[in-house]
Amino acid sequence: MQKYPKTLLLLDLATVLLLAVATVLVFAYAPLERTMGAVQKVFYFHVASNWVGMLGFLVAAVAGAVYLVKGTRFWDVLEVAAVEIGLVFSLIGIVTGSIWARPIWNTWWTWDARLVTVTIMVLIYIAYFLLRQGIDDPGRRARYAAVYAIVGFLSVPLTFFSIRLFQSIHPVVITSTKAQLSPRMKTVFMFSLFTYTVLFADLLWHRTRLGQLAAHLETLRQKMLD
Amino acid sequence: MKESTGFGRAVLAILWKDLAAELRGKELLSAMLVFALLVILAFNFALDLDPKTRASVTSGVLWVSFIFAGTLGLNRSMATEQDRGCLDGLLLAPVDRSAIYFGKMLANLVFMLIVEAVVLPIYSALYNVNLFRPGLLLMVVLGSVGYVAVGTLLAAMAAQARTRDMLLPLLLFPVIIPVLIAAVKGSAAFLAGSAWADVSSWVNLLLAYDVLFLAVPLMVFDFVVEE
Amino acid sequence: MPPDTTSYMIAGYVVIFLGMALYVLSLWLRHRRIAAEIAYLQEEMEDAGGRGALGR
Numbered sequence: 369m370q371k372y373p374k375t376l377l378l379l380d381l382a383t384v385l386l387l388a389v390a391t392v393l394v395f396a397y398a399p400l401e402r403t404m405g406a407v408q409k410v411f412y413f414h415v416a417s418n419w420v421g422m423l424g425f426l427v428a429a430v431a432g433a434v435y436l437v438k439g440t441r442f443w444d445v446l447e448v449a450a451v452e453i454g455l456v457f458s459l460i461g462i463v464t465g466s467i468w469a470r471p472i473w474n475t476w477w478t479w480d481a482r483l484v485t486v487t488i489m490v491l492i493y494i495a496y497f498l499l500r501q502g503i504d505d506p507g508r509r510a511r512y513a514a515v516y517a518i519v520g521f522l523s524v525p526l527t528f529f530s531i532r533l534f535q536s537i538h539p540v541v542i543t544s545t546k547a548q549l550s551p552r553m554k555t556v557f558m559f560s561l562f563t564y565t566v567l568f569a570d571l572l573w574h575r576t577r578l579g580q581l582a583a584h585l586e587t588l589r590q591k592m593l594d
Numbered sequence: 595m596k597e598s599t600g601f602g603r604a605v606l607a608i609l610w611k612d613l614a615a616e617l618r619g620k621e622l623l624s625a626m627l628v629f630a631l632l633v634i635l636a637f638n639f640a641l642d643l644d645p646k647t648r649a650s651v652t653s654g655v656l657w658v659s660f661i662f663a664g665t666l667g668l669n670r671s672m673a674t675e676q677d678r679g680c681l682d683g684l685l686l687a688p689v690d691r692s693a694i695y696f697g698k699m700l701a702n703l704v705f706m707l708i709v710e711a712v713v714l715p716i717y718s719a720l721y722n723v724n725l726f727r728p729g730l731l732l733m734v735v736l737g738s739v740g741y742v743a744v745g746t747l748l749a750a751m752a753a754q755a756r757t758r759d760m761l762l763p764l765l766l767f768p769v770i771i772p773v774l775i776a777a778v779k780g781s782a783a784f785l786a787g788s789a790w791a792d793v794s795s796w797v798n799l800l801l802a803y804d805v806l807f808l809a810v811p812l813m814v815f816d817f818v819v820e821e
Numbered sequence: 822m823p824p825d826t827t828s829y830m831i832a833g834y835v836v837i838f839l840g841m842a843l844y845v846l847s848l849w850l851r852h853r854r855i856a857a858e859i860a861y862l863q864e865e866m867e868d869a870g871g872r873g874a875l876g877r
Contacts, residue, residue, distance in 0.1 A: 407826035410833035417837065436817050453844075460840040467833045471826045491768040498764055502755030511817045512751045519744065519769060519810060526772040526803055533795055534775055567841075574848055581855050588862045 376573055383570040386563040398556040410468045412556055416564035418461035423568055424454020429521035432514030444510040445579035447517055453571050455493050458486055481531040488527050492520040604689035608697025622670050626663040626709045633659035648721055653781035657774060660710055667705045668745040669762050671698060672753035685819060695815040699746040706738045729784035736800040737777030740807060744769055747811040750818050776800045
């Protein structure tokens with residue numbers, strides 16, 4: 369059995385505390401936005417969620433590259449963990465973005481470059497899990513997943529850029545609202561980003577432990593069969 | 595110097611092997627061609643391609659048919675290696691692994707270009723438009739290179755999976771969105787006779803994509819074919 | 822006077838906290854299942870090992 373590391377426990381506590389403080393800041397400290405009203409407050413955790421999504425996919429690509437060089441199972445486990453967390457938070461980001469857009473842009477969805485890029489990213493990383501499911505040999509599965517994590521991540525900026533270009537030629541129905549943040553808003557925003565980065569580290573650690581436990585179970589099963 | 599000629603010869607040998615195998619049977623090329631034409635036919639009725647609509651959707655229709663036909667070709671090229679155990683033979687040969695990638699990639703590119711070389715005049719005749727403009731041909735070549743560069747790498751991975759024929763488009767399509775957008779928009783701009791300034795960014799985007807996705811497989815293909 | 826968009830704000834934060842809670846729950850459930858299975862397998866192995874030793 370794995371022992372529960374003390375550092376992890378501390379990280380858990382820090383995450384819960386930070387999340388609580390961030391929530392209080394969002395609702396009590398951040399001022400009410402004049403034109404958008406209360407819904408503007410979704411923005412703090414919405415951007416932070418998408419930030420965690422991007423961070424997850426970045427960590428996955430790096431872990432994939434390290435796996436290809438070193439070939440140790442830890443990096444494969446870390447990569448899966450990062451993709452899974454990135455996927456969950458990207459989805460949260462998309463849904464909360466829709467909820468914000470409904471009263472502000474008067475529609476749940478628009479083909480804005482950021483929205484489409486995030487959606488394509490989600491599709492890439494769903495395909496990532498389908499690829500893993502389709503391959504039985506663990507070594508090969510890990511190698512292919514690592515390659516796809518790298519290829520997928522590299523295509524993301526190009527996707528974003530191409531959609532940007534696509535829109536600059538088409539008329540843009542809704543221009544991005546360049547909201548000027550007041551100093552208070554900026555503080556809350558930065559604090560939320562920091563909180564979510566800690567949250568990401570905490571979840572990544574937990575999910576990696578889970579992956580290692582699952583790998584341990586797999587070797588035990590193999591031993592039983594032999 | 596000697597190394598590079600060895601690499602080039604290995605690439606050409608693999609390319610030649612694939613082309614010779616295809617020239618004997620011509621199964622793949624005919625399948626890709628018929629499929630591409632069927633896609634255009636389907637669009638003809640689905641979109642009701644009257645002259646006015648056509649002007650705006652021609653490049654989109656063409657690219658969708660190329661990409662669908664390309665998927666057939668990519669699936670086949672790696673699946674046959676797998677089924678006949680040819681890949682193991684290739685891996686035993688004392689050549690750089692990336693030479694295998696480049697050989698397969700060039701073979702897939704040739705197949706795609708042949709299909710495009712047949713589809714373009716047919717489309718021109720059917721819809722009475724002149725598609726033979728240097729700019730459009732440039733987009734077709736650049737787009738096909740980008741598509742095949744990623745496609746060959748991912749097809750090599752999909753061929754090893756249980757769900758291989760299903761898996762390839764799922765892996766490939768989201769990754770090649772930039773190619774699709776740039777190729778469709780660039781081709782449409784060339785067809786509309788836009789100025790170079792309007793098209794150059796699409797050409798640059800395609801070039802950047804092509805370079806990036808020719809370089810990455812070079813580095814990672816070893817890991818895909820490793821036993 | 823800003824427009825009243827409070828209900829959207831509430832919906833947004835419900836999604837955020839529910840989403841995170843569900844994910845943590847799924848981590849916990851998976852962890853529990855795998856740990857139980859490992860404990861079971863280890864017990865089996867000890868049993869089998871014990872019997873094997875006696876039989877021989």
